[in-house]
Amino acid sequence: MxxxxxxxxxxxxxxxxxxxxxxxxxxxxxxxxxxxxxxxxxxxxxxxxxxxxxxxxxxxxxxxxxxxxxxxxxxxxxxxxxxxxxxxxxxxxxxxxxxxxxxxxxxxxxxxxxxxxxxxxxxxxxxxxxxxxxxxxxxxxxxxxxxxxxxxxxxxxxxxxxxxxxxxxxxxxxxxxxxxxxxxxxxxxxxxxxxxxxxxxxxxxxxxxxxxxxxxxxxxxxxxxxxxxxxxxxxxxxxxxxxxxxxxxxxxxxxxxxxxxxxxxxxxxxxxxxxxxxxxxxxxxxxxxxxxxxxxxxxxxxxxxxxxxxxxxxxxxxxxxxxxxxxxxSYGVYFSNGSSVYTFSLDTSGGATANASGGFCVAKKGSDTSSLQDGLNWACGPGQANCSAIQSGQPCYMPDTIENHASYAYNDYYQKMRSVGGTCDFGGTAMITTVDPSNGSCIFTGSTNSSIGGTLTPAFGPEGPPGNASPGQLPDIVVLLLATLVLLIV
Missing domain, CATH: 3.20.20.80 (Glycosidases)
Known part of the structure; x- marks a missing residue:
């Protein structure tokens, strides 16, 4: 039964x-x-x-x-x-x-x-x-x-x-x-x-x-x-x-x-x-x-x-x-160009918002601010991450928080360097998420949102104000399915 x-x-x-x-x-x-x-x-x-x-x-x-x-x-x-x-x-x-x-x-x-x-x-x-x-x-x-x-x-x-x-x-x-x-x-x-x-x-x-x-x-x-x-x-x-x-x-x-x-x-x-x-x-x-x-x-x-x-x-x-x-x-979950107002997905297949690497590297919520700043400085410096998008006036600058900026920089480094051994750790202040943290016009490296999954042009109307979200987590529905399958076998 x-x-x-x-x-x-x-x-x-x-x-x-x-x-x-x-x-x-x-x-x-x-x-x-x-x-x-x-x-x-x-x-x-x-x-x-x-x-x-x-x-x-x-x-x-x-x-x-x-x-x-x-x-x-x-x-x-x-x-x-x-x-x-x-x-x-x-x-x-x-x-x-x-x-x-x-x-x-x-x-x-x-x-x-x-x-x-x-x-x-x-x-x-x-x-x-x-x-x-x-x-x-x-x-x-x-x-x-x-x-x-x-x-x-x-x-x-x-x-x-x-x-x-x-x-x-x-x-x-x-x-x-x-x-x-x-x-x-x-x-x-x-x-x-x-x-x-x-x-x-x-x-x-x-x-x-x-x-x-x-x-x-x-x-x-x-x-x-x-x-x-x-x-x-x-x-x-x-x-x-x-x-x-x-x-x-x-x-x-x-x-x-x-x-x-x-x-x-x-x-x-x-x-x-x-x-x-x-x-x-x-x-x-x-x-x-x-x-x-x-x-x-x-x-x-x-x-x-x-x-x-x-x-x-x-x-x-x-x-x-x-x-x-x-x-x-203000109830909408997507802007009129198809990008998310905040981290959100109804994708029950678990694959539409995750990149081919198996995830995005973002800052852990609640991490120590000074540690996040150290990780951000390293990613944008020796780590050679492209941090131009989090500069003042650019798409990923807002919200102007260490956590938001660190998430973008961590992810840019990770997507570029994972194939040669780059990791998502940054002194314990980073984590992998399968949910795309892109929001508004702020598109994270490795995201399919840059082309809306290849089915749309990048935008077909004014985008909403960038940076309204923090990189939260929605557990991957695939994980839920696999867990259910495991229970079935047991």
Whole structure:
């Protein structure tokens, strides 16, 4: 039995959108930015970063055409503006399906339709037609013989659960009972999934210090900070798990069998205004990389451990045209030229961001500053590393820290000298990572980002501000796969 479970976990890493087939992390694609790449360039970015699942906030036909023959699984969306018309007219629903689904499948791998976005929270006047809209679309899919391939659901917000902790006592806002009951009945009858938008960033900020930030960032909690549901005694290692479990418990109040939850949005902003001190590059990098590790281990939250928490990160690009605070414009994990805002990878093959040498040489976090300075001086002097990129005004100068500059210099030396015995040590201040530390316009020696994996020109729009990241670590997914295989053999 243990072997079967472990083998199942291995399969989860390569699953499709079907909840039953495995765990995945996808990404949302918003288009509200000044320098939006062309559809072909967007797809090139997706492919170069090995992104296999995307959610569109509309059904842009140009992008759907560009996604043809890529095998990328695509969730398209009915915009909030379209919900009323589709909910009131079966003919409008049929026309929408014909234009945006039937015209593209099977060459474009459309697997789901998100009907609106947080309709009950953002456009409550449309609530009465939400379920009719979902039913009209599903009937049109049945007529086109596409209902087995394309699921229909609607993303709902955690705002609908007034008190999400403890998860075991969570319930939906009772004023929406009839609508939510209709949504759940529809999902159950069509074998679909519950779409949830869950942001620990907001949960943490709004908790006013009740919860430690480690809890929001998937970081280990000290014994005195353990989060335990007093009713079930379940331990929650992350706010994300607790949010998903709060939703499962809210669904259970309707006396239905379990409906799998698909997290359609989550993320953490990497920049914010003066009153948004938790919106930082370090926190965003930590959250998203830990989220990926958490989801790809294939297990669910404490109450539903057998159901993977498939998730879409918000979002691919920074949408600088969006209204609101700076944080709203700063969720993107890539700049519009395809380079990473910070160390980040969804590559489940483990090879897209690592160079042929087997890794990049970077400074160890927390190393003594004077030792790092000595290592930097040696690399740029006797080591003959090319340190021009970390000079003032150059792409890798910012952030202006010893750790950042040492990482660049260490890596440049290592990539050039490893074939003749050069090592990555520098007095114990260096380490090998398989994750490409390049960010923005700062491209580390040996990186494939200089040509975006050979599939793009170096840039097709203004690059974001360089140097927003420190060389963090995301464990190589290949290591996780090998570890699983070892367990299978044992």
């Amino acid at each position: 243990r072997r079967e479970i472990l083998f199942g976990c291995l399969l989860l890493m390569f699953g499709s959108l079907s909840i039953a087939l495995g765990a995945f992390v996808g990404i949302n694609i918003g288009t509200d930015l000044l320098n939006l790449p062309s559809p072909e360039q967007v797809v090139a970015i997706l492919r170069s970063h090995q992104i296999a699942h995307v959610r569109l906030f509309d059904a842009d036909n140009h992008l759907l055409s560009a996604l043809s023959e890529t095998e990328i699984e695509v969730m398209i969306s009915v915009t909030n503006e379209e919900v009323l018309g589709i909910g009131q007219s079966p003919a409008a629903a049929a026309a929408w399906i014909n234009k945006n689904v039937a015209a593209f499948v099977p060459s474009t791998n459309i697997t789901a339709i998100a009907v609106g976005s947080e309709v009950l929270s953002t456009i409550p006047h449309a609530a009465p037609v939400l379920v009719p809209a979902m039913k009209n679309l599903h009937k049109s899919l049945v007529s086109s013989n596409l209902n087995s391939q394309v699921k229909v659901s609607t993303p709902l917000s955690m705002d609908l659960i007034p008190k999400p902790f403890p998860p075991s006592a969570a319930t939906f806002n009772s004023s929406w009972d009839s609508i939510i009951s209709g949504v759940l009945d529809f999902l159950k009858s069509t074998d679909s999934f519950f779409m949830l938008n869950a942001y620990p960033y907001f949960g943490y900020v709004q908790s006013s210090g009740i919860f430690p930030i480690e809890y929001a960032l998937f970081q280990p909690l000290s014994p005195v900070k353990q989060i335990v549901d007093p009713n079930t005694l379940f331990h929650y290692d992350s706010m994300f798990d607790a949010m998903v479990d709060a939703t499962y418990n809210s669904i259970s109040a309707y006396n239905l069998s379990v409906i799998p939850i698909l997290v359609t949005e989550t993320g953490w902003p990497w920049a914010g205004g003066a009153n948004e001190q938790d919106a930082t590059v370090e926190n965003a990098e930590t959250f998203n990389n830990n989220l990926i590790k958490r989801v790809l281990n294939g297990s669910g939250p404490p109450s539903q451990p057998a159901i993977p928490m498939n998730t879409y990160i918000y979002e691919l690009f920074n949408e600088d045209k969006k209204p609101g605070p700076l944080s709203e414009k």
